Amino acid sequence: MKTLQCMAAVVWMNLCALPQRAGTSLVMVVGIGGVVAVVVAVLAMVAGLVETMQNKGHEDRAVILRYGSSSETGSWVPRDAVPIIMDAPEVRRDARGRPIASMEVVRLVRVVRSRDNTVGTVALRGVGLENAALRPEVRIVQGRMFRPALNEVIVGQALIGPFKGLRPGSRVTTGRAQWTIVGVFASGGDPHESEMMTGVDTLMSAYQITDPNSIEVALKPGAFRGFVDTLSGHPQVHLTVMRERDYYASQSQAVSQLLGFLAFLVGSVMGLGAIFGALNTMYSAVSTRTREIATLRALGFGPAAIVVSVLVEALLLGVTGGVAGAALAWLIFDRVTASTVSGAVGTQIVFHMAVTPGVMAAGLAWATALGAVGGLLPALRAARLPVATALAAS
Amino acid sequence: MKHFILIWAGLWRKRTRTILTLLSIVIAFLLFGILASIGQGLNAVYTHINASELFVQNSIAMANGLPLAYLPRIRKVPGVRAVTSWTFFGAYYREPANGLTMFATDIGALLRVFPAIGMPQDEREKATHLRTALIVSQRTAARYGWKVGDRVPISSSIWEKKDGSRVYEADIAGIMDLSRLGDSTFPEAFLQYDYFDQARALGNGTVHWFVVLIDDPHHATQVAGAIDALFANSAYETRTVNISVWAQNQIKQVGDVQLISRSIVGAVLFALLFLTGNTMMQSVSERIPELAVLKTVGYSGAGILTLIVLEALLLCLSAAGVGLTLANLIFKPFAPIFGEVSLPLPVVLGAAGIAVLLALVSGLPPGWRAARLSVVDALAGR
Numbered sequence: 202m203k204t205l206q207c208m209a210a211v212v213w214m215n216l217c218a219l220p221q222r223a224g225t226s227l228v229m230v231v232g233i234g235g236v237v238a239v240v241v242a243v244l245a246m247v248a249g250l251v252e253t254m255q256n257k258g259h260e261d262r263a264v265i266l267r268y269g270s271s272s273e274t275g276s277w278v279p280r281d282a283v284p285i286i287m288d289a290p291e292v293r294r295d296a297r298g299r300p301i302a303s304m305e306v307v308r309l310v311r312v313v314r315s316r317d318n319t320v321g322t323v324a325l326r327g328v329g330l331e332n333a334a335l336r337p338e339v340r341i342v343q344g345r346m347f348r349p350a351l352n353e354v355i356v357g358q359a360l361i362g363p364f365k366g367l368r369p370g371s372r373v374t375t376g377r378a379q380w381t382i383v384g385v386f387a388s389g390g391d392p393h394e395s396e397m398m399t400g401v402d403t404l405m406s407a408y409q410i411t412d413p414n415s416i417e418v419a420l421k422p423g424a425f426r427g428f429v430d431t432l433s434g435h436p437q438v439h440l441t442v443m444r445e446r447d448y449y450a451s452q453s454q455a456v457s458q459l460l461g462f463l464a465f466l467v468g469s470v471m472g473l474g475a476i477f478g479a480l481n482t483m484y485s486a487v488s489t490r491t492r493e494i495a496t497l498r499a500l501g502f503g504p505a506a507i508v509v510s511v512l513v514e515a516l517l518l519g520v521t522g523g524v525a526g527a528a529l530a531w532l533i534f535d536r537v538t539a540s541t542v543s544g545a546v547g548t549q550i551v552f553h554m555a556v557t558p559g560v561m562a563a564g565l566a567w568a569t570a571l572g573a574v575g576g577l578l579p580a581l582r583a584a585r586l587p588v589a590t591a592l593a594a595s
Numbered sequence: 596m597k598h599f600i601l602i603w604a605g606l607w608r609k610r611t612r613t614i615l616t617l618l619s620i621v622i623a624f625l626l627f628g629i630l631a632s633i634g635q636g637l638n639a640v641y642t643h644i645n646a647s648e649l650f651v652q653n654s655i656a657m658a659n660g661l662p663l664a665y666l667p668r669i670r671k672v673p674g675v676r677a678v679t680s681w682t683f684f685g686a687y688y689r690e691p692a693n694g695l696t697m698f699a700t701d702i703g704a705l706l707r708v709f710p711a712i713g714m715p716q717d718e719r720e721k722a723t724h725l726r727t728a729l730i731v732s733q734r735t736a737a738r739y740g741w742k743v744g745d746r747v748p749i750s751s752s753i754w755e756k757k758d759g760s761r762v763y764e765a766d767i768a769g770i771m772d773l774s775r776l777g778d779s780t781f782p783e784a785f786l787q788y789d790y791f792d793q794a795r796a797l798g799n800g801t802v803h804w805f806v807v808l809i810d811d812p813h814h815a816t817q818v819a820g821a822i823d824a825l826f827a828n829s830a831y832e833t834r835t836v837n838i839s840v841w842a843q844n845q846i847k848q849v850g851d852v853q854l855i856s857r858s859i860v861g862a863v864l865f866a867l868l869f870l871t872g873n874t875m876m877q878s879v880s881e882r883i884p885e886l887a888v889l890k891t892v893g894y895s896g897a898g899i900l901t902l903i904v905l906e907a908l909l910l911c912l913s914a915a916g917v918g919l920t921l922a923n924l925i926f927k928p929f930a931p932i933f934g935e936v937s938l939p940l941p942v943v944l945g946a947a948g949i950a951v952l953l954a955l956v957s958g959l960p961p962g963w964r965a966a967r968l969s970v971v972d973a974l975a976g977r
Contacts, residue, residue: 228873232619235866239859269761274658275685275753277797309656322656375655377830439759467859470629474622474863478870481615485877488609 208506211497215490215510216517222489225482229515229575230522232478233568236471237526241564242534243464245554247457249539253552254453257391258446261293262335263428265416268439272452272544273307273414274324282438286416289431291424295334301419303329306404309548310375310397312364321540321549323360325375325397327404327413335419336388339398344369344384349400352407355384357394359551363540373397376407392449392543395551417445452543453550472571479575483515487583494583495591504584511580512573519572520565527561601889602906608878613910616874620914620953621921623867624946628922630856631942647676647812649819651805654834660801661831663788668825669805674818676810677708680802684786685753688739695735697749697784698803699791702728702768708808713772718743722768727790729765732783736770743767749786754795763794807835864949871957875907879961886965887973896966903965907958908951915950919943 219226265286270276278286286292287300295301306327311320330349332339347353356367372379380399388394405411420428429442443451487494494507535556543550606613651669653659663680670678679700686697703723706712714722714730721743722728729749731741741747748762755761765786773781792799809818819835826833879886886899894902 224873224876228869231869232866235862239862242858267755269752269755271691271752277755309658311655466629467626470622470626471859471863474619474626475866477615477619477622478866481612481619481870481874484611484615 204503204505207502208509211502211506211510212513215514218490218493219514222486225485226518229479229482229518229572230525232475233519233522233571234526234529236468236475236571237523237564237568238530239471240464240468240567241527241530241556241560242554243460243467244560244563245530245534245556246539247460247464248557248560249552249555250453250457250460250541250550252555253390253550254392254457254543255446255450257389258444258449260444260446261420261422261425262445263418263420263425264443264445264448265418265432266414266441266443268441270441273305274309274544276414277412278304278414278416278440279412279438282435282440283413283416285435285438286418286432286440289428291420291428291431293419293421295331299331301331301334303332303335303417304401304413305329305415305417306401306408306410307414308375308404308408310373312360312373312549313366315363315365318365321364322547323364323396324548325354325373325380325399325404326393327399327401329401332398335417336393338389338391339386339393340388341384342387344382347383347399350403352378352380352399352403353383354380354397354399355386356382356397358385358387359390359394359538360397360549361385363538363551364549376404378407392452392550395540395549456541456543468567472567475571476574479515479519479571480578482518483511483576483579484582486514487511487579490583491586491591494586495588498586498588499592508580508584511583512576515576515580516569516572519568519575522572523565523568526568527556527564530564531556531561598902598905601902602909605878605882605902605906606910608881612874612877616871617910617914617917619870620867620911620950621918623863624915624918624950625921625925626863627860627946627949628919628942629925630860631946632922632926647809647815648838649807649809649815649822649835650838651807651822651833651835652803654823654832657803659831660798660803661805661833663792663800663802665826665831665833666805669807669822672818672821672825674809674811674814674821675807677704677808679704679708679806680788681782681804681806682788682791682802683753684749684791685751686749686784687752688747688749691750691752693739695749695784696782697786698782699786699788701788702730702785705785708806709776711775713775714769718769725766725768726787727764727766728768728787730769730771730785731767732771732773732781735783736767741767743770749784754791754797756794757796763791765790864953868953868956871907871911871953872960874910875903875957876961878906879903879965883965883968883973887968887970890968890970891974896968899968900959900962900966903962904955904958907954907962911950911954911957912947915946919946 264273265278266273266276267278283304287302292300292302307324308327309322310325312323313320329335341355342358344355347355354373356369360367367373367382369382369384371382373382374380382397386394386398401413405413418428425442425444432438432440432442497507498504534554537554538551539554540549540551542548651661651665653661660682666678666680669675681698681700684695684697684699686695687693688695706714706719706723718730722730729747736742739747745767746764747767748764750761751763752761756763763786773783788802807818807822809815815837819837822835823833889899889902890896
């Protein structure tokens with residue numbers, strides 16, 4: 202108990218003296234704060250992308266593609282496979298007994314970025330008549346829904362800010378036809394908000410095709426496995442079935458991995474630099490306290506108390522830097538819109554950077570680790586100061 | 596320089612502190628060098644190709660494709676020297692994890708349009724005339740142990756065949772030596788287009804883009820305009836750009852990489868400023884009596900200021916140099932991914948400029964204070 206009291210006394214005394222070393226201490230706080238701010242920012246991009254691409258997939262929705270295709274744009278489902286899919290008992294039916302499924306075609310539209318006039322590609326999705334039942338989360342927030350058989354499209358609300366010329370009343374060209382934008386829709390922040398929608402029959406006739414790229418179905422709760430089994434009973438149709446959330450995740454996998462790697466790389470390199478800065482600060486702190494430490498040792502305080510006091514100082518500075526860096530990143534980056542590409546052809550996906558509690562915790566953990574490493578060696582040096590020579594030092 | 600001894604002594608007064616400061620600056624410029632190299636590496640993806648190459652794709656989206664029938668018409672546009680068509684194959688060998696950067700093309704025309712591709716004459720003949728010809732780069736052949744004459748199955752994740760399978764059996768007709776073309780950025784394999792087109796179920800008669808060689812780079816804009824005008828208002832409108840413009844746009848799709856790396860570098864340098872500023876200030880305030888002695892001996896205020904600033908410059912510039920050299924070394928093993936990258940002169944000059952600025956900002960304030968020392972007060976320790 203006495204040892205703990207001694208330690209507490211030394212720690213408290215040291216912390217009270219911290220303002221005297223404000224300059225060097227600030228170096229460590231800013232250094233670690235900078236690292237944490239950057240790491241949190243990059244992780245926020247990953248979190249935001251995951252939030253949009255992986256967490257929005259609906260549990261009981263399945264995407265059916267051609268066997269071996271990795272994305273809708275490289276897939277085609279022959280027309281004669283469609284009734285086999287729709288007749289499966291695991292598919293949910295609406296009040297009139299019709300299967301809740303949508304034959305879908307995806308084609309590409311060129312768009313221009315508002316910020317720098319560079320060109321990007323977004324998906325125009327042709328959806329079946331059952332889309333309202335399949336995707337009840339789609340709501341019109343401006344204008345109106347497209348009418349069947351007319352070259353009309355609705356635009357996802359995520360596209361309105363980042364890209365030009367997509368407000369209701371404008372026109373876009375694709376499939377040798379001009380399409381009029383008649384409305385803007387929201388769909389709960391999922392990847393469809395970075396797409397445009399129209400009727401599948403209209404789109405198929407514009408491109409003169411008869412086979413859809415994919416089929417999306419609503420399944421009865423828990424029926425996914427059964428559905429996969431039913432379809433594998435028809436090997437002649439060469440299909441692959443995925444849960445909607447797994448499909449979205451696969452589309453963004455490459456970019457997520459790249460961003461994760463970047464966070465690790467930058468965080469490590471900057472972290473190493475921050476450690477050198479932290480060592481600088483802590484060695485300087487110990488050197489300033491040489492006489493004080495020697496006096497304490499002469500008085501009878503054990504080396505453990507000295508080590509703990511230095512470590513506590515280092516950890517405190519590190520955590521302060523971490524909190525400051527995380528807070529700064531949150532202030533600047535949370536909910537900021539970003540866009541990147543997803544899928545095989547690289548259609549744009551617009552998402553928001555998400556500085557989540559998890560991301561900030563990761564940043565703080567990193568700051569604590571940096572503080573601990575920065576304080577360890579100086580703490581050991583402080584404990585081993587030769588008392589007599591230190592007392593005589595000027 | 597006699598003054599150099601003073602500067603050197605000043606730096607090494609507190610060895611640990613100087614070494615740690617040096618290491619921090621080295622790390623900062625290492626990061627700067629890495630980010631600059633990545634940016635340049637992404638840009639370098641197509642810069643081995645000179646300005647005489649144009650790139651023709653479908654105006655709406657590359658994936659929509661263009662008719663192969665456009666090729667003779669493009670060939671006749673004034674200023675065009677040669678045209679070759681490329682169709683992306685989405686290739687992998689046995690498993691999707693073994694991806695290959697592969698295109699379908701008229702191999703004979705390709706070898707004529709890109710004479711820099713190294714291949715023995717007999718292999719060229721075979722590759723031009725063999726219906727099922729596949730040519731691969733030396734590195735790819737080494738990776739899978741392929742030799743000329745081998746029949747290999749290449750799978751496509753995009754193009755299903757009429758018989759329902761995805762595997763195209765092709766014969767290796769030649770091995771490409773790509774060393775003169777920027778080994779890692781040129782595609783590693785090409786399949787004979789006619790064989791591919793007859794076998795595939797969809798998209799027959801279309802290609803993904805045309806690569807056009809022109810006579811005179813100065814006429815690039817005119818020729819591009821002429822090509823696009825040929826096909827305006829048709830079912831497949833074209834968009835013709837210079838290859839580096841296209842490449843930069845592709846990079847922009849992924850994200851504003853430049854903005855991200857500049858922000859990171861900015862944050863790092865800001866933190867570094869605190870560090871070096873603090874080091875210099877501490878170093879000078881510890882030496883007040885010594886600097887006063889120097890003043891007594893005859894150094895002017897300006898002389899003291901110069902000494903301090905030179906000390907800061909020596910610290911920052913040498914550490915920056917080490918950091919950039921390390922960045923260069925680190926990138927050697929990554930060359931296969933990013934292509935041959937070395938720090939371009941503008942980046943090196945930029946880094947030097949930043950180092951100088953760092954030295955001035957951290958060295959001038961304490962140097963100024965030292966220069967205005969009152970000798971008597973300083974010697975007395977006030």
